[in-house]
Amino acid sequence: MGGTFFKNFSFFSATLSFFLLIGIFSILFSYAQDALHEFGFDFLFNEVWEADEDDEGGIFGGFIPIIGTLLSTLIAMIIATPLAMGIAIFLTEIASSKIAKPVSIAIELLAAIPSIIYGMWGLFYFAPIVQEYIGGNGVGLLTAGIVLAIMILPFMAAISRDAMQTTPAVLKESAYAMGATKFEVIKDVIMPYAKGGIIGSVILALGRALGETMAVAFLIGSVMSIPSSITDPSTSIPVLLANNFAEAQDLEMSAMYYLALILFIVSLVIISIAKFYFLRTKVK
Amino acid sequence: MSKKDLVMEVKDFSFTYAGVDKPSLNKINLPIEKNKITAMIGPSGCGKSTLLRAMNRIHDLYTGNRYEGEINLYKEDDSIQNILKLKKENDFIQLRQEVGMIFPKPTPFPMSIFDNVAYGLKLSGLKDKAEIEHRVETALKGASIWNETKDRLKKSALGLSGGQQQRICIARAVALKPRVLLFDEPTSALDPISTGAIEELISELKKELSIVIVTHNMQQASRLSDSTAFMYLGDLIEYDKTDTIFLNPSEKLTEDYITGRFG
Ligand SMILES: Nc1ncnc2c1ncn2[C@@H]1O[C@H](COP(=O)(O)OP(=O)(O)O)[C@@H](O)[C@H]1O
Ligand SMILES: [Mg+2]
Numbered sequence: 001m002g003g004t005f006f007k008n009f010s011f012f013s014a015t016l017s018f019f020l021l022i023g024i025f026s027i028l029f030s031y032a033q034d035a036l037h038e039f040g041f042d043f044l045f046n047e048v049w050e051a052d053e054d055d056e057g058g059i060f061g062g063f064i065p066i067i068g069t070l071l072s073t074l075i076a077m078i079i080a081t082p083l084a085m086g087i088a089i090f091l092t093e094i095a096s097s098k099i100a101k102p103v104s105i106a107i108e109l110l111a112a113i114p115s116i117i118y119g120m121w122g123l124f125y126f127a128p129i130v131q132e133y134i135g136g137n138g139v140g141l142l143t144a145g146i147v148l149a150i151m152i153l154p155f156m157a158a159i160s161r162d163a164m165q166t167t168p169a170v171l172k173e174s175a176y177a178m179g180a181t182k183f184e185v186i187k188d189v190i191m192p193y194a195k196g197g198i199i200g201s202v203i204l205a206l207g208r209a210l211g212e213t214m215a216v217a218f219l220i221g222s223v224m225s226i227p228s229s230i231t232d233p234s235t236s237i238p239v240l241l242a243n244n245f246a247e248a249q250d251l252e253m254s255a256m257y258y259l260a261l262i263l264f265i266v267s268l269v270i271i272s273i274a275k276f277y278f279l280r281t282k283v284k
Numbered sequence: 285m286s287k288k289d290l291v292m293e294v295k296d297f298s299f300t301y302a303g304v305d306k307p308s309l310n311k312i313n314l315p316i317e318k319n320k321i322t323a324m325i326g327p328s329g330c331g332k333s334t335l336l337r338a339m340n341r342i343h344d345l346y347t348g349n350r351y352e353g354e355i356n357l358y359k360e361d362d363s364i365q366n367i368l369k370l371k372k373e374n375d376f377i378q379l380r381q382e383v384g385m386i387f388p389k390p391t392p393f394p395m396s397i398f399d400n401v402a403y404g405l406k407l408s409g410l411k412d413k414a415e416i417e418h419r420v421e422t423a424l425k426g427a428s429i430w431n432e433t434k435d436r437l438k439k440s441a442l443g444l445s446g447g448q449q450q451r452i453c454i455a456r457a458v459a460l461k462p463r464v465l466l467f468d469e470p471t472s473a474l475d476p477i478s479t480g481a482i483e484e485l486i487s488e489l490k491k492e493l494s495i496v497i498v499t500h501n502m503q504q505a506s507r508l509s510d511s512t513a514f515m516y517l518g519d520l521i522e523y524d525k526t527d528t529i530f531l532n533p534s535e536k537l538t539e540d541y542i543t544g545r546f547g
Contacts, residue, residue: 096347174391174453177342177384178404178460179377188403192394 028261034254035060043258049224051252060255062262064224068141068234069263072220073209075145075230076152081202083149084156088198091157092164093186104161111154119218122147127219136231144219145230151215152205159204163197164190196277203274207267213238237263287358291464291494292316292339292383295354297368299334302348308334311353312520314513316464321486321495323509323526325502327546330515332498336466339496340383341367341376357382360463381408384457388469390449392441397433400441400452404460419459426492427455428485447478454485458493465489467497471504483508502542506530514538 035043039060046061087107091100126147127138134142167190175185191198221233222243235243237259248256287293293316299309309331316322324332337343339355357365357379367379381404393400401420410416420437424430429451433444441452450470457465467486471479486495486508499505505512505526512529514522514537522529522538533539540546 168391170387170389171391171393173342173345174385174387175393175403176345177340177380177387178456179381179407181373181377184407188395189393 025261025264028257028264031257032254032261034251035258036254038251039255039258043255044262047226049255051248056249057251060252062237062255062259064226065235065237065240065259066262067226068220069210069236069238071141071227071230071234072144072148072216072236073206075142076148076209077202077206079146079149080153080156080205084153084160084201084205085198087153087157088160088164089186089190091161092167093182093190104158107154107158111158114214115151115212116214116218118147118151119215122150122215123218130231134231136229137233139219139221140231140233141220141227142230144216144236147215147219148209148212151212152209155208156201156205159201160194160198163194163201166197167193200274200277203270203277207270207274210270211238211263211267213242217242289317290315290358291318292358292496293354293356294335294339295356297335297338297351297353297355299331299338299343299349299351301334302346302350308518309338310518314520314523316494316496317511318494319490319492320510321490321497321508323505323512324496324498324515325500325505325512325541326515326521327541328500331518332515333468335515336385336468336496336498339367339464339466340380340385341370342380342385344376357464377407381460382462383464383466384460384462385466386450386453386457386468386470389473390446390453392444392449392452394442395440396438397441397444397452398437401456401459404456408460420455423455423459424452426458426489427451428481428488429455445478447474447481450474450478450482451485454482454489458489462493464494464496467495469498469500472500479504502530514541516541 039046043060043062044066045063046059047063048059048061049064050060051058087103091104095103122143123139127143130136130140130143130146131138136142171189171193172185175189180188216236217239220236220239222235222239223233224235224240225233227234241256241260244252244256294312294314297309297312298307300307312331312335314322314335324335326332334343338351343349343351351368353368354366355368357367359365367383370376370379393403395403398420401423402416405416405419410419421430421434424433429448432448433452441449444452450473454465454470470486471482474482483504486497489495497505497508509526511524512526513520514529514533514535516537522533522535524533529538530542533542
C-alpha cells in the first residue's frame with residue numbers, strides 16, 4: 001500500500017513539473033496575445049518603447065532590450081569561457097593538490113554568492129575602473145558584461161573541471177607514454193574526452209547570463225537606447241521587465257509578456273541543448 | 285651473456301611511493317636482453333608494475349616518489365644512459381619514444397583508428413602525409429589488425445572490440461619504432477581468443493624489438509618468454525632462462541609459486 005502511494009506521489013510530482021512548464025508557457029503566451037496581434041514579428045526589430053499619454057496604448061518594440069541582452073551576454077561569454085577553461089585545466093592537470101584544493105573551494109564559494117552582491121560590488125568597485133581605463137560613464141554594456149562574466153565564471157570552471165577529471169588516468173598515461181607533452185595531453189586527450197561536459201557547462205552558463213536580472217540591473221544603465229559603443233548604457237529583457245512591471249498597463253504589459261515569452265523560449269532551448277550534451281557524455 | 289646482448293639493465297633499484305614508508309621495490313637487479321621476451325611474474329602486489337613503470341619513467345607524472353639505483357638504457361650507438369638521471373621534459377619524450385608501453389586495459393584515444401596510430405608519429409614531428417600513411421599501414425599490419433580495420437580507418441577507435449582496441453594500442457606503440465616495449469598484463473581484460481592473438485603478436489614483435497611483459501598468468505610467461513624474473517614482496521627472488529625457472533628453479537619460493545602453492 002505504501003508502495004502504491006509512493007508511486008502515485010512520484011508520478012504526481014513528475015507530471016506536475018511538466019504541467020508547470022506548459023502552464024507558464026500558456027500564461028505568457030495568452031498574456032502576450034495583444035502585443036503579438038498588434039506588433040507581430042516586427043516587435044523584434046522595433047526600437048521604440050513609448051506609452052501614449054493616456055497610458056492605454058502606445059508603440060512597443062523589443063529591439064533594444066533584446067540587443068542589450070545579447071550583447072551583454074556575448075561580452076560575458078567571450079571573457080568567461082577562455083578563463084573558465086584555463087582555470088579548469090589548471091585545477092585538473094597543472095596545480096598540485098595543495099593548491100588545487102583551496103582554489104576549488106574558493107570557486108565553489110564564489111558560485112554561491114547571490115547575484116545582487118555581484119551587482120553592488122560591480123557598481124561601486126568595477127564601474128569606476130571601467131570608466132577610468134576604458135571610457136563611458138561607468139555603467140553600460142561592458143561593465144554589465146564583465147561582471148556577468150565574473151558571475152558565471154566559477155560555475156563554468158567548476159563543471160568543466162568535473163568533466164575533465166573524469167578522464168581516466170590510464171588514458172592520460174598512455175598519451176604520456178607515447179611522448180606527449182602536458183599540453184598535448186590536455187589538447188588531444190582531456191579536452192576531447194570532456195567535450196560534452198565542457199560544452200554543457202558553457203551552455204548552462206549562457207542560459208544563466210541571459211536571464212540574470214539583479215546584477216545587470218545595477219550595471220547596464222537601464223536606458224532605452226541603442227548602444228553605439230560597448231561602454232554605452234542600454235537595457236536587457238529581465239531588467240526592463242523588473243523596472244517597468246509595477247507601472248505598466250494594458251498593451252505595455254502585454255508587450256512585456258511578449259519579451260518574457262522570448263526569454264522563456266530561448267532559455268528553454270538553451271537548457272535542452274545543454275542537457276543533450278550532458279546526456280550524451282553519460283551514455284558514452 | 286655479455287653487455288652487447290642487453291638493451292636495458294636494472295641495477296640495485298629501490299622504489300618507494302609518495303606518502304609510504306615501506307619501499308615497494310628493494311634493490312632490484314634485472315638485465316633485459318635484446319630481441320628477447322623477458323617476463324616478470326609474481327603474486328599480485330609484489331611490485332611488477334612498479335618496476336615496469338620505472339623503465340619509461342611514467343611514475344614521474346606523479347610527484348613525491350623516491351628511488352635510487354640505476355636503470356641503464358644501452359643506446360644504438362653503444363653509449364649507456366642512466367634513465368633515472370633524466371630531468372627535462374624533452375628527455376622524457378625521447379625516452380618514451382624509445383621505450384613504449386602497453387597498459388592492462390586497452391586505452392584508445394577518443395579519435396579515429398588512423399589518428400590513434402598516427403598520434404605518436406605526429407607528436408614526434410613527422411609531417412609528410414604519405415610517410416605517415418605508410419607507417420600507419422605498416423604498424424597496423426605489424427599488429428595483425430590491418431584486415432579488420434582498413435575499411436574503417438576514419439571511424440572512432442572506441443567502436444572496436446576490446447581485443448581489437450588492444451592491438452590498435454600495440455600498433456600505435458609499434459609505429460614509433462621503439463627499441464623496447466613494456467607490456468603490463470596486456471591480456472588481463474581480454475577473452476581467450478583475443479589473448480591468443482595478442483600473444484602471437486608479441487612473439488612476432490621480438491624480431492624487431494625487445495620486450496618486457498608483466499603477467500600473473502604463468503602459462504603465458506612460459507609460452508612466450510625467453511627469460512623470467514620471479515618477484516615476491518618487492519624483491520626479485522630469481523631470474524633465469526624461462527625453462528630453468530619453470531622446470532628447475534633454484535629457489536624454494538620460486539618452486540612453491542610455480543607449483544601453485546601460493547599466489
Ligand atoms: N600509487 C601507489 N601509491 C602507494 N602504493 C602503491 C601505489 N601503487 C602500488 N602501490 C603498492 O606497491 C606495491 C606494488 O604494487 P604493484 O607494482 O602495482 O604490484 P603488481 O603489479 O605486482 O601487482 C603494492 O604493495 C601496492 O599496494
Ligand atoms: Mg600490476
